[in-house]
Amino acid sequence: MSHLLTDRRPVVAVLTVGDPVCLFRGNKANFKDIMKTGKDLDFPVYVVTTRDLKLSSKRIRGYQFDTDDKAWSKHWFPLPDVIYNRIPHREDERKRNVRQKINECIEHKSIYIYNPYFFNKRKLFEWLKRNRSTRALVPDTKRLLDPKKLSTMLQTYERLYLKPESGKAGKGIMLLQYDPEHEKPFRLTIQGQKYRHIVYRTAKLSALWKRIKKEMNNTPYIMQEGIQLTTYRDRNFDLRVLVQKTGKGAWMVTGVGARLAGLKRITTHVPQGGSIESPEKLLTPSFGGEMTTVILNRLKSNAVLIAKQIEKASGHMLGEMSMDLGIDIEGNMWFFEANSKPMKFDEPQIRKKSLERIFQYSQHLVNQPKNPVH
Structure with a gap:
């Protein structure tokens, strides 16, 4: 059965969200590379926003990069066979209408979507x-919920990393060390903007917790043993x-x-x-x-x-x-x-292979009969 389908190139849509200022969000240089690779491998490919992705339509409004005009332009495209999810931010993905659209894709009888959500x-x-x-x-990783649990974990490991559950690019990460010899044994290193970091020392667990809470800013955090x-x-x-x-x-x-x-x-x-x-x-x-x-x-x-x-x-x-x-x-x-949603690798040999695999895997998907996960 599958060999009958092998020759057909699937239509691949790169999914993102719209933007009032610049058409759509996401890493446009990455999207251009994806378009170019699709073209080289003879796959129809376009960028589509969650709003324009109407699964009950025969045709869809999407974007392609025009190499002559060096600009993105909007055209009509056939419904995709495979959706490559590149919605760039967690806050966009959390929106109700966006999640609804992703779920529709997951449930769809013939369209494949992969990597539907960010990880926690x-x-x-x-x-x-x-x-x-x-x-x-x-x-060893636990939720950072109260000073007592933090203190227990610190006695076990003496070095802990405190990290936001849904962090990105190292933002919000703190290093907590315990040095019983020091008059202020708790040492908290807060990674600040660019090349600065702040070191906060105290002898009191209550003061330490207050400072950590301030940095956490109501975001859920985990605490993790500091591996040497x-x-x-x-x-x-x-x-x-x-x-x-x-x-x-x-x-x-x-x-x-x-x-x-x-x-x-x-x-x-x-x-x-x-x-x-x-x-x-x-x-x-x-x-x-x-x-x-x-x-x-x-x-x-x-x-x-x-x-x-x-x-x-x-x-x-x-x-x-x-x-x-x-x-x-x-x-x-x-x-x-x-x-x-991996960031692009700058190493050229990895980059080329990674772009080709997006399409090779899409080809594999359309050669499978779809059975929805749910």
């Missing part, structure tokens, strides 16, 4: 704890892995990049002063060449296990995700974060 950090850790093979990769990661020239780094489904519908690692923290920064995010490096360069001084190869191979197989478990536990069809993994001084691997 706390849920990710809960999902990964459910599986024996991924449980060992997860640092291996460093490169005294700077932390983590490994950013892009995992996507292939033209056969199987999870595979598209590429591994590394992000080195800025000097004295508590996270490796590039907007926070981090830089892009090669994983081999950062791992080899600590582990040597041979062990580095072993670590990177293990990293890839673990990333695939993680992706499978997240997809299974989420109950939704996923086609790609990026994840941040760290390596501790013993060479053990730790999972910190996964993102269902």
Whole structure:
């Protein structure tokens, strides 16, 4: 049955939300790259907003980039076979009409949508704890609810990361350390804008909690054991892995990049002063060449296990995700974060492959009969 369909190129729509000022939201450079790759691979592709995506219509108003005019223009397109969700912000996704539209796509009898929603950090850790093979990769993580629980956790680990449940690009992350020798044993490092950070010290748990509450600003937070990661020239780094489904519908690692923290920064995010490096360069001084190869191979197989478990536990069809993994001084691997709307990888070989896989996976999808998850 499937070979009859293989020749037909599916119509792919990149989903975003409208914007009164600039037509639609999202990373337009990324959208242009997607359009170009679609064209090169002979796939019809366009950008559509949730408002214009009318699933009961035969035709849809969408956007294409005109390379001659160097501008986005609106045209009529056929209904998509596959919807690639790139709604850029959580606050857009939370809107009732947007969620309704995503649900309509999930329920639709023939249209596929993948990566329907952003991930929640706390849920990710809960999902990964459910599986024996991924449980060992997860640092101890709990909800940050009151000073008593915080104090108990701090006695266990002496270093904790405090992170917003729905954070992005390292915003709002704090590092809490406990040094019993110091007259003010609680040391809270708050990552400020750009290259500044604030260090707050106190001897009183109540004062510490008050300061943390102020930073949390009514946002749900998690607290996580601070893993002693291996460093490169005294700077932390983590490994950013892009995992996507292939033209056969199987999870595979598209590429591994590394992000080195800025000097004295508590996270490796590039907007926070981090830089892009090669994983081999950062791992080899600590582990040597041979062990580095072993670590990177293990990293890839673990990333695939993680992706499978997240997809299974989420109950939704996923086609790609990026994840941040760290390596501790013993060479053990730790999972910190996964993102269902991966930022584009700047490494050219990863970038090219990642764009092609969007279409290869879309082709795979239309060759399957759709059975809705619900």
